[in-house]
Amino acid sequence: xxxxxxxxxxxxxxxxxxxxxxxxxxxxxxxxxxxxxxxxxxxxxxxxxxxxxxxxxxxxxxxxxxxxxxxxxxxxxxxxxxxxxxxxxxxxxxxxxxxxxxxxxxxxxxxxxxxxxxxxxxxxxxxxxxxxxxxxxxx
Amino acid sequence: xxxxxxxxxxxxxxxxxxxxxxxxxxxxxxxxxxxxxxxxxxxxxxxxxxxxxxxxxxxxxxxxxxxxxxxxxxxxxxxxxxxxxxxxxxxxxxxxxxxxxxxxxxxxxxxxxxxxxxxxxxxxxxxxxxxxxxxxxxxxxxxxxxxxxxxxxxxxxxxxxxxxxxxxxxxxxxxxxxxxxxxxxxxxxxxxxxxxxxxxxxxxxxxxxxxxxxxxxxxxxxxxxxxxxxxxxxxxxxx
Numbered sequence: 239x240x241x242x243x244x245x246x247x248x249x250x251x252x253x254x255x256x257x258x259x260x261x262x263x264x265x266x267x268x269x270x271x272x273x274x275x276x277x278x279x280x281x282x283x284x285x286x287x288x289x290x291x292x293x294x295x296x297x298x299x300x301x302x303x304x305x306x307x308x309x310x311x312x313x314x315x316x317x318x319x320x321x322x323x324x325x326x327x328x329x330x331x332x333x334x335x336x337x338x339x340x341x342x343x344x345x346x347x348x349x350x351x352x353x354x355x356x357x358x359x360x361x362x363x364x365x366x367x368x369x370x371x372x373x374x375x376x377x
Numbered sequence: 378x379x380x381x382x383x384x385x386x387x388x389x390x391x392x393x394x395x396x397x398x399x400x401x402x403x404x405x406x407x408x409x410x411x412x413x414x415x416x417x418x419x420x421x422x423x424x425x426x427x428x429x430x431x432x433x434x435x436x437x438x439x440x441x442x443x444x445x446x447x448x449x450x451x452x453x454x455x456x457x458x459x460x461x462x463x464x465x466x467x468x469x470x471x472x473x474x475x476x477x478x479x480x481x482x483x484x485x486x487x488x489x490x491x492x493x494x495x496x497x498x499x500x501x502x503x504x505x506x507x508x509x510x511x512x513x514x515x516x517x518x519x520x521x522x523x524x525x526x527x528x529x530x531x532x533x534x535x536x537x538x539x540x541x542x543x544x545x546x547x548x549x550x551x552x553x554x555x556x557x558x559x560x561x562x563x564x565x566x567x568x569x570x571x572x573x574x575x576x577x578x579x580x581x582x583x584x585x586x587x588x589x590x591x592x593x594x595x596x597x598x599x600x601x602x603x604x605x606x607x608x609x610x611x612x613x614x615x616x
Contacts, residue, residue, distance in 0.1 A: 271615060272510050305513035337517070361517040361614055362524055365499055368612040376615045 264288075264295040267372040269364060270307035278310045280377040282323045288375075289330050300333045300367060304360045308336050313349045325351060335363060386410070386417060388424075395424045497525070497532040498611040502603055503542030508553065511545050514616035515556045522564050532566060535606065536616070539572035539599025543579070546571050547588045554590055561592040572599030 266288060270281055281301070289297055309315065311334075316324075328334075338356040341348075357363040368374055386407075393399050394407050411418045501518060503511055518534065525532040538546050545553050546569060560567055571587075573595050579585040589595070596602050607613050 269615060271514065272505070272507055304517065305510065359517060359520045359524055361499075361501075361514070361521045364614050365497060365521070365612040369497070374613050 261295060262371075264292040264297040265367075265370070265372040266297060266299045266375055267364060267367040268299055268301040269304065269374060269376045270301065270310070271304040271376070273306045273309060277307065277377060278320055282320060282327070284375065284377060285327050285332060286323070289327070289332075298331065298333075298372075300335055300372070302335045302360055302364060302367075303354070304337065305340065308340055308344055308348070308354075311349050311352050312344070312347045314347070316349055321349065321351070328352070336360065386420075391421055391424055395421065495531065497530065498606070498609070499532065499534045499614065500603065500606040500611045501534065501536045501614050501616045502599075503536060503538040503545060503616045504540040504599075506541030506544045508545060508550055511542070511553055511616055512556065514614075515553065515560065518567075518616075519556075519560060519563075522560075522567060526564075534564075534567045535611075536567070536569045537572070537596070537599050537602050537606075538570070538593075539575045539603075542599075542616075543571045543575050543587055543589075544585075546590055546593045548590065549588075557590055557592050569593040570596045570599070570602065572596060572602075574598050 268281065268285060268288075270277065285299065285301065288299060303310070324332075334352055334354040335357060336354040337360040338358060340360075341354060341356055364374070390399075390403075390407075394404060397404075399407065407421075411421060499521075501514060503514070518536075522532065522534065544550070546557070548554055557569060561569070569590070569592055571589055571593050574597065576587045576589075576595075579587055603613070
């Protein structure tokens with residue numbers, strides 16, 4: 239009976255070890271809320287570094303564009319180099335999100351290469367994602 | 378026996394002392410010598426220590442602690458199979474059922490604090506003097522508060538300003554002042570706070586005299602409050 243108990247304890251221990259080994263994905267909500275000349279460049283650098291550094295943790299990154307920061311995706315403002323880098327990030331799984339009012343206001347001017355998920359309220363979405371365990375990052 | 382060299386006292390006598398085998402007179406005599414004779418006292422300590430070590434090393438194992446049943450019982454194949462099955466079950470539970478147990482998150486990624494706390498707590502951090510960005514944030518904040526109110530979900534929001542952000546919480550930015558007055562009157566679950574350290578620093582370095590709106594309370598340190606709130610499970614938003 240003692241051996242049985244020993245095996246039972248070992249089984250539970252292995253189970254718990256398994257749970258620890260199955261690391262959850264790295265979840266990040268990246269918040270853009272200002273428009274400065276360096277904002278997009280800094281954001282792209284951050285995001286590329288996050289995908290590179292967290293590669294083994296299957297990062298799930300949502301970039302939320304609040305207010306005027308959505309204008310960074312205007313066709314006439316987006317430099318070709320930044321456009322390519324952003325497309326590469328979308329291929330890695332980056333999800334763009336915006337407020338629906340803001341998006342519809344600017345939609346005609348935005349680069350169609352960048353589809354965004356729309357939310358009624360961008361702050362509510364930021365709160366919701368953090369409650370789901372996403373870590374907040376901003377440039 | 379008094380005032381003799383410690384070597385004059387035989388080991389046999391000291392062993393008898395340690396083993397409590399002396400008469401009361403002999404014992405009293407040894408005790409009185411021990412008080413005066415440090416070398417003799419050390420010898421007694423050594424003997425006492427040796428006695429304890431010997432007792433520990435050769436102490437009998439109580440019969441009840443012997444694993445009799447393990448010796449007596451033959452191996453049971455069904456029991457071994459059951460143990461193996463439970464082993465696999467435990468492993469499976471660990472790999473599939475509790476993938477995020479280690480991080481305090483459930484399968485939907487919710488943290489324990491988020492699940493257990495129905496009150497949503499939000500910290501909005503104003504750290505720059507960008508008036509347009511702050512106005513946009515306050516507009517979004519009003520929408521968010523209205524949304525929570527319409528759903529009947531409790532929410533607590535604190536706007537903390539430090540750095541350039543404290544300049545936005547005074548009468549010099551009337552559009553923001555108006556919005557703050559309106560929001561404060563509409564939502565008692567919303568509060569505004571400004572960092573005293575920043576204000577004192579601005580007075581020292583820029584000679585700026587910062588006036589705050591009546592709705593804004595002073596806190597000692599904005600950054601400490603930001604860290605404390607996040608540690609307490611508040612959602613964080615930079616405005």
